Amino acid sequence: MKDASQLYLRLLSWVKPYWRTLLISLLAMAVASAMQPLLPVLLQRLVDEGLIAKEPLAALRLPFWILLTFIVKSLAEYAANVSSQWVANKAVEDLRRAAFHHQMQLPLSAHHAEQPGRMLSRITYDIPQVSSAMSSAWIVVVQDSLTVVALLGYLLWQSWQLAAIMLLIGPIVAWIIRVASRKLRSSNAAMQESMGQMTGAVEESLAGLREIKVFGTQDFEDKRFVKISERLRKETMRVVRVSAANVPLVQVLAAAAVVAVIYAATQLAAREMLTTGSFISFVTALSLLFEPIRRLTNINAVIQRGLAGAQSIFGLLDTPPEADRGAPRSERARGDLRFESVSFTYPGQDKPAVQDFNLHISPGQTVAFVGASGSGKTTLMSLVARFYDVQQGAIRLDGTALPDYALADLRRQIALVGQHAALFDDSVAANIAYGREDTSRDAIEQAARHAHAWEFISALPQGLDTRIGPNGSLLSGGQRQRLAIARAFLKDAPVLLLDEATSALDNESERVVREALVELRKARTVLVVAHRLSTIRDAHCIVVMERGRIVETGTHDMLAAAGGAYARLLASGEELVAD
Ligand code: ADP
Numbered sequence: 001m002k003d004a005s006q007l008y009l010r011l012l013s014w015v016k017p018y019w020r021t022l023l024i025s026l027l028a029m030a031v032a033s034a035m036q037p038l039l040p041v042l043l044q045r046l047v048d049e050g051l052i053a054k055e056p057l058a059a060l061r062l063p064f065w066i067l068l069t070f071i072v073k074s075l076a077e078y079a080a081n082v083s084s085q086w087v088a089n090k091a092v093e094d095l096r097r098a099a100f101h102h103q104m105q106l107p108l109s110a111h112h113a114e115q116p117g118r119m120l121s122r123i124t125y126d127i128p129q130v131s132s133a134m135s136s137a138w139i140v141v142v143q144d145s146l147t148v149v150a151l152l153g154y155l156l157w158q159s160w161q162l163a164a165i166m167l168l169i170g171p172i173v174a175w176i177i178r179v180a181s182r183k184l185r186s187s188n189a190a191m192q193e194s195m196g197q198m199t200g201a202v203e204e205s206l207a208g209l210r211e212i213k214v215f216g217t218q219d220f221e222d223k224r225f226v227k228i229s230e231r232l233r234k235e236t237m238r239v240v241r242v243s244a245a246n247v248p249l250v251q252v253l254a255a256a257a258v259v260a261v262i263y264a265a266t267q268l269a270a271r272e273m274l275t276t277g278s279f280i281s282f283v284t285a286l287s288l289l290f291e292p293i294r295r296l297t298n299i300n301a302v303i304q305r306g307l308a309g310a311q312s313i314f315g316l317l318d319t320p321p322e323a324d325r326g327a328p329r330s331e332r333a334r335g336d337l338r339f340e341s342v343s344f345t346y347p348g349q350d351k352p353a354v355q356d357f358n359l360h361i362s363p364g365q366t367v368a369f370v371g372a373s374g375s376g377k378t379t380l381m382s383l384v385a386r387f388y389d390v391q392q393g394a395i396r397l398d399g400t401a402l403p404d405y406a407l408a409d410l411r412r413q414i415a416l417v418g419q420h421a422a423l424f425d426d427s428v429a430a431n432i433a434y435g436r437e438d439t440s441r442d443a444i445e446q447a448a449r450h451a452h453a454w455e456f457i458s459a460l461p462q463g464l465d466t467r468i469g470p471n472g473s474l475l476s477g478g479q480r481q482r483l484a485i486a487r488a489f490l491k492d493a494p495v496l497l498l499d500e501a502t503s504a505l506d507n508e509s510e511r512v513v514r515e516a517l518v519e520l521r522k523a524r525t526v527l528v529v530a531h532r533l534s535t536i537r538d539a540h541c542i543v544v545m546e547r548g549r550i551v552e553t554g555t556h557d558m559l560a561a562a563g564g565a566y567a568r569l570l571a572s573g574e575e576l577v578a579d
């Protein structure tokens with residue numbers, strides 16, 4: 001149970017900033033709990049003084065006191081409820097923000113290491129579990145525990161002999177709850193796992209709707225989903241069974257204790273060791289114990305679910321973010337890029353994706369990379385953007401190894417246009433100025449013109465202010481690419497990475513986008529991967545890659561004449577010679 005207490009402590013540290021409100025809610029809970037034993041006390045006096053001794057004043061006064069007790073208790077409960085929910089929701093919001101923030105800081109390899117849906121379901125499933133444990137469960141725990149303690153204290157004071165019988169079952173109840181807790185937490189972890197799978201499966205099939213329809217794989221997807229969904233149901237039922245068994249078990253134990261107490265009480269009463277009032281009061285206090293004990297055993301399931309959620313969130317927060325130990329560099333890089341015996345293997349793979357790679361690119365040069373799919377072209381680009389760190393050798397920008405740049409400063413030197421531009425459901429202007437909210441309209445228009453995008457933007461119903469739909473779904477592929485290029489223009493970085501920026505386009509859009517790219521490539525260091533000859537032909541240098549290695553370098557004319565790998569690609573690759 002050591003790690004459970006660590007979890008509690010760590011959760012508590014998230015509550016700490018709000019300790020003042022927490023204190024208020026604890027006080028309110030204490031008041032509410034203190035009102036509980038007052039009820040049997042007043043009842044005892046009502047019976048002994050009002051009914052048996054028949055004092056007229058007592059019969060009047062005591063019902064009034066009972067009413068007052070209820071009013072105070074209700075007010076205190078209200079205050080406790082609202083204030084503790086406030087604290088819990090604050091803490092959960094902080095946790096949620098931290099989780100999202102941290103996800104953005106994780107290296108790509110950490111994202112690849114997990115099931116794709118798991119990251120999402122952390123926010124959509126795990127956090128709400130923590131939230132309900134913290135907001136509702138903990139009130140129950142604190143307030144009902146206080147109530148139980150107050151009532152037990154009263155019972156002890158009334159008659160320690162009777163209370164002792166009651167206390168005998170305590171350890172047994174504690175043991176049952178402990179065993180159940182352990183079971184619950186491991187089942188809950190399995191449930192989170194299934195939840196992540198489900199989120200992933202839904203996400204994937206939504207993204208692939210077109211393929212699913214065309215390939216007619218609805219049934220296949222259905223079957224896949226049913227399997228995951230069924231697993232989730234089974235895991236859920238496992239949790240239900242454990243937590244449901246808990247409550248009746250504890251109740252039966254408590255009932256047995258009550259029966260024993262009542263039997264003992266009649267014996268005491270017969271020997272005149274207990275007044276009628278005391279007896280009634282004792283039984284009342286006992287019956288008041290039932291509800292909080294039931295709630296306490298019940299709430300355990302919620303708490304264990306919350307702890308499992310917290311464990312997964314803390315696991316995320318403990319995953320190291322991208323290494324960022326370089327020195328800050330504010331100046332603009334010249335764009336001198338040097339690969340020195342670079343080797344890189346993806347985590348968990350045994351074959352390197354890039355091997356013993358040596359290349360020097362002078363500022364302003366364009367280098368084209370060609371090679372079969374899987375030859376390591378994209379990987380090379382990822383290494384320049386430092387999405388991954390090389391394992392051997394070094395990549396130097398202006399003579400400085402990439403890890404020696406502060407990450408943000410390094411990435412400020414790099415613009416990237418990939419095969420599919422990531423666009424957001426916002427206006428055209430906001431998408432072009434993504435990451436630079438303070439850009440003027442003129443600058444945005446300028447960038448759009450350079451990217452040959454102005455023509456279609458000005459034809460849109462609201463021009464720059466037209467919303468483009470989720471992931472730019474209201475635009476064509478060529479239009480999306482030109483927005484991405486406009487974005488790169490605005491970023492005005494000295495190093496430009498173009499990874500199949502035109503590959504997904506038809507010939508006509510490709511021509512327009514290529515013209516935009518010719519513009520963008522001026523006075524920059526450019527690494528370009530493309531299939532079309534038109535994009536490659538005028539590069540200063542063409543690098544032919546095979547299985548992560550360089551097999552040939554040279555200009556188009558040189559390589560075409562040499563009759564090597566490039567010439568073979570030219571002859572075989574339809575795409576490469578499409579126009
Ligand atoms: P290209 O862009 O030339 O088609 P890539 O650089 O994408 O090639 O891939 C190079 C090799 O690395 C391939 O064998 C591919 O399977 C592998 N690879 C690419 N991305 C990953 C990844 N995220 N995890 C593991 N292996 C990868």
Ligand code: MG
Nearest residue numbers: 377378379499
């Ligand atoms: Mg690629």
